[in-house]
Amino acid sequence: MPTIIKLKKGLDIRLKGKPQEIILTTEPYKQVGICPDNLPGFIPKPLIKEGEEVLVGSSLFYHKDIPEMVVASPVSGTLKQIKRGEKRKILSFIIEPDGKQTPTNSNMDISKLSDDDLRKAMLSTGLWSFIIQRPYNIIAIPTLQPKAIFISGFDTAPLAPNLEFILHDEKETLQAGINVLKRLVDVPIYVGLKSNTTSVFEQINGIHITYFDGPHPAGNVGIHIHHVSPINKGEIVWTIRPEDLVIIGRYELTGMYDVRRTIAVVGSQVKQPAYVKTIQGADIATIVKNNIYGENNRYISGNVLTGKNATIEGFLGFYDRMISVIPEGDRYEFLGWAMPGFNKFSLSRTFFSWLFPKKEYVIDTNYHGGERAYVMTGQYEKVLPMDILPQHLIKAALSKDIELLEKLGIYEVVEEDLALCEFVCTSKIEVQHILREALDFVRKEMS
Amino acid sequence: MNWLRKKIDAIKPHFEKGGKFYFLHSTFDAFETFLFVPNKVTKQGSHIRDAIDLKRTMSVVIIALIPALLFGMYNVGYQYYKAIGQEASFFDMFWFGFLKVLPIIIVSYVSGLTVEFIFAQIRHHEVNEGFLVSGMLIPLIMPVNIPLWMVSVATIFAVIFGKEVFGGTGMNIFNPALLARAFVFFAYPKQISGDLPWTYGLTQGIQTVDGFSGATPLANAAAHAIERIPDNWTLFVGLIPGSIGETSKMAILIGAAILLFTGIANWKVMISTVLGGLFMGFVLNVFAVNPFMEISPITHLLMGGFLFGAVFMATDPVTASQTETGKYIYGFLIGVIAILIRVLNPAYPEGMMLAILFMNAFAPLIDHYVVEANIKRRMKRWNQTTVKS
Numbered sequence: 001m002p003t004i005i006k007l008k009k010g011l012d013i014r015l016k017g018k019p020q021e022i023i024l025t026t027e028p029y030k031q032v033g034i035c036p037d038n039l040p041g042f043i044p045k046p047l048i049k050e051g052e053e054v055l056v057g058s059s060l061f062y063h064k065d066i067p068e069m070v071v072a073s074p075v076s077g078t079l080k081q082i083k084r085g086e087k088r089k090i091l092s093f094i095i096e097p098d099g100k101q102t103p104t105n106s107n108m109d110i111s112k113l114s115d116d117d118l119r120k121a122m123l124s125t126g127l128w129s130f131i132i133q134r135p136y137n138i139i140a141i142p143t144l145q146p147k148a149i150f151i152s153g154f155d156t157a158p159l160a161p162n163l164e165f166i167l168h169d170e171k172e173t174l175q176a177g178i179n180v181l182k183r184l185v186d187v188p189i190y191v192g193l194k195s196n197t198t199s200v201f202e203q204i205n206g207i208h209i210t211y212f213d214g215p216h217p218a219g220n221v222g223i224h225i226h227h228v229s230p231i232n233k234g235e236i237v238w239t240i241r242p243e244d245l246v247i248i249g250r251y252e253l254t255g256m257y258d259v260r261r262t263i264a265v266v267g268s269q270v271k272q273p274a275y276v277k278t279i280q281g282a283d284i285a286t287i288v289k290n291n292i293y294g295e296n297n298r299y300i301s302g303n304v305l306t307g308k309n310a311t312i313e314g315f316l317g318f319y320d321r322m323i324s325v326i327p328e329g330d331r332y333e334f335l336g337w338a339m340p341g342f343n344k345f346s347l348s349r350t351f352f353s354w355l356f357p358k359k360e361y362v363i364d365t366n367y368h369g370g371e372r373a374y375v376m377t378g379q380y381e382k383v384l385p386m387d388i389l390p391q392h393l394i395k396a397a398l399s400k401d402i403e404l405l406e407k408l409g410i411y412e413v414v415e416e417d418l419a420l421c422e423f424v425c426t427s428k429i430e431v432q433h434i435l436r437e438a439l440d441f442v443r444k445e446m447s
Numbered sequence: 448m449n450w451l452r453k454k455i456d457a458i459k460p461h462f463e464k465g466g467k468f469y470f471l472h473s474t475f476d477a478f479e480t481f482l483f484v485p486n487k488v489t490k491q492g493s494h495i496r497d498a499i500d501l502k503r504t505m506s507v508v509i510i511a512l513i514p515a516l517l518f519g520m521y522n523v524g525y526q527y528y529k530a531i532g533q534e535a536s537f538f539d540m541f542w543f544g545f546l547k548v549l550p551i552i553i554v555s556y557v558s559g560l561t562v563e564f565i566f567a568q569i570r571h572h573e574v575n576e577g578f579l580v581s582g583m584l585i586p587l588i589m590p591v592n593i594p595l596w597m598v599s600v601a602t603i604f605a606v607i608f609g610k611e612v613f614g615g616t617g618m619n620i621f622n623p624a625l626l627a628r629a630f631v632f633f634a635y636p637k638q639i640s641g642d643l644p645w646t647y648g649l650t651q652g653i654q655t656v657d658g659f660s661g662a663t664p665l666a667n668a669a670a671h672a673i674e675r676i677p678d679n680w681t682l683f684v685g686l687i688p689g690s691i692g693e694t695s696k697m698a699i700l701i702g703a704a705i706l707l708f709t710g711i712a713n714w715k716v717m718i719s720t721v722l723g724g725l726f727m728g729f730v731l732n733v734f735a736v737n738p739f740m741e742i743s744p745i746t747h748l749l750m751g752g753f754l755f756g757a758v759f760m761a762t763d764p765v766t767a768s769q770t771e772t773g774k775y776i777y778g779f780l781i782g783v784i785a786i787l788i789r790v791l792n793p794a795y796p797e798g799m800m801l802a803i804l805f806m807n808a809f810a811p812l813i814d815h816y817v818v819e820a821n822i823k824r825r826m827k828r829w830n831q832t833t834v835k836s
């Protein structure tokens with residue numbers, strides 16, 4: 001009898017621009033960019049210079065604090081530019097692909113390796129960068145042992161792709177990926193699936209499946225961890241996205257670093273929202289070419305709640321499975337707060353949009369109001385299916401009270417889990433940013 | 448409205464840093480954001496935001512107050528013409544009440560908003576929307592005969608000492624509107640208790656018809672004149688003496704329906720307050736030694752400001768308990784204490800105001816224990832795992 005966990009709290013934001021389950025053909029990517037900011041907690045040090053050749057899987061940069069941890073190039077070609085921002089911070093490594101996809105000759109056969117040897121191999125090939133750890137939502141620290149590995153097999157975020165559509169042919173690679181993880185650490189691997197649907201994961205051996213039912217964030221891996229094996233102080237949990245598990249699986253089977261992805265291009269500004277086959281770090285301009293309405297849009301790598309503002313010149317994020325394009329909201333609205341609001345989406349029923357419970361909305365990037373002190377209470381609780389007091393946690397984060405943060409469960413949450421709290425907040429508090437600062441603060445104090 | 452936007456954009460630089468009217472920038476900002484939702488876009492975190500903001504929230508509460516306000520105006524006229532024994536049309540009664548109530552509303556808003564704008568200016572804050580509701584609540588919980596200067600003094604006191612000294616909207620411990628009423632109650636008791644303040648003209652000594660009494664149902668109950676309390680239906684409809692907005696339970700329930708349907712007010716507080724009142728009413732019935740204690744719990748809910756307090760005051764999110772479990776406890780105790788004070792303390796026939804203020808003070812304590820319980824659950828889990836490993 002499979003375990004089904006029913007979650008009532010949460011919110012499905014009904015956005016316009018859901019992806020059709022077809023694969024669009026697009027032009028091949030013109031540039032590939034890796035943005036170290038996508039890699040949480042990673043301080044990059046370049047290993048090659050501008051103008052040098054790169055091959056598929058050759059190292060681009062390493063982690064300042066963990067020198068054996070590198071990030072590999074998705075393509076072969078030339079490193080065109082290391083783009084820097086303020087204080088010479090590295091923003092992106094931009095590669096001009098040569099289209100040949102020549103693999104690096106430092107590829108190795110990991111299928112015979114286990115434990116420490118496997119760990120070293122994964123660090124040096126760049127495969128390690130796909131393993132994320134909690135607490136803190138950073139690339140897993142190689143020396144720390146996790147108590148479990150969690151994988152979410154579905155995505156409930158607004159306009160999220162159907163992972164089954166992306167993964168249904170990847171049974172062998174997923175199984176290979178699981179086998180690698182099994183040889184790496186001997187801990188249980190939990191997979192969360194959507195109830196009442198079929199999933200390729202049901203044919204995979206060596207995993208524990210839990211079914212979840214409910215609105216977003218039911219698909220967030222953090223929610224799964226909380227309900228299956230919550231993180232206590234001092235414990236570590238690894239998480240990995242199924243698409244990234246496929247990459248590890250491909251390496252296991254073929255010895256090649258292959259980061260091709262199928263992603264969804266979604267949002268109200270996309271003419272034909274559907275799926276596209278591309279590669280990690282591909283340039284967004286090519287992916288969305290001839291498929292966009294209007295000029296003044298926001299291009300988000302990831303979903304609209306947690307994604308990065310990538311701009312049209314940007315790149316598909318390191319881990320991202322979708323590009324969302326929505327209109328910018330930099331306009332004034334005359335007496336906007338007083339209008340009936342038939343087309344305004346809200347968790348509350350203060351706008352007459354409640355008359356249309358099935359309607360899909362175009363939501364722009366406007367704040368819809370000014371930032372205020374906390375007035376409303378109980379809003380965050382409605383959208384967070386966890387035994388955590390979100391508003392108290394955020395207040396503790398604001399006051400940097402480390403002991404209270406610990407007690408209130410800071411180790412169990414990352415930004416994406418509280419993203420809906422930020423969305424619904426009447427006082428327009430920057431919940432994710434406050435939580436990120438608190439996570440960095442706690443991590444600094446605890447190390 | 449492009450011409451208006453252009454005008455605002457043209458004068459805006461004067462109110463920004465370095466402009467000659469910079470000292471008025473909060474005021475400018477308040478009017479600008481009133482007219483136009485700002486063009487600010489998300490920079491980090493979630494790219495999209497819920498359409499709701501504090502202005503919308505507060506306007507919904509004001510809309511919910513309108514039935515009680517309109518009925519209150521009508522009732523002022525109704526009570527007046529009843530007192531002088533004159534026939535009058537519905538419109539006459541309403542118009543009479545309208546003219547008496549409107550000045551109180553204007554004085555309340557002008558006094559309160561003046562203080563708000565001054566503080567926002569001094570602190571370089573935005574003007575907060577919180578007072579829009581307080582400014583409407585204050586007139587509704589005052590007797591119609593209240594002198595206007597008293598409304599003004601009470602409002603200024605409530606805004607400064609009830610809110611601004613704590614840091615403004617969102618930081619206050621006590622409900623500002625109730626504080627205004629408490630201020631009048633303790634500073635000028637004659638103007639807000641007894642039989643005279645509730646019907647227009649009685650304090651000015653108008654000629655009333657024989658047998659007319661301006662006593663509220665609660666005053667009758669406290670005097671053990673049970674036979675003078677109207678039946679439940681009359682209490683429900685609300686053509687009885689009382690504070691301007693509190694008399695019609697029908698109008699209040701329409702407001703409650705709006706607040707609950709839109710999701711603005713918390714149903715947990717509302718329901719548990721009513722349950723607390725019913726519970727205490729039953730308990731008093733069981734141990735009844737005087738006629739007041741024998742009054743049915745349902746009648747208790749329909750008398751005085753109980754329902755108005757439960758719907759519009761106890762639910763104030765800032766001063767109520769902030770945890771979801773805490774809200775049940777908070778509301779229940781308000782109901783219990785309100786009826787307890789009402790029945791057992793003859794000096795305060797209306798216990799609701801004091802019960803809510805009292806529980807405002809205790810809400811942080813309730814929250815503390817709810818938060819502690821959450822922490823304990825987590826600690827227990829931590830300890831179990833350390834034992835295992």
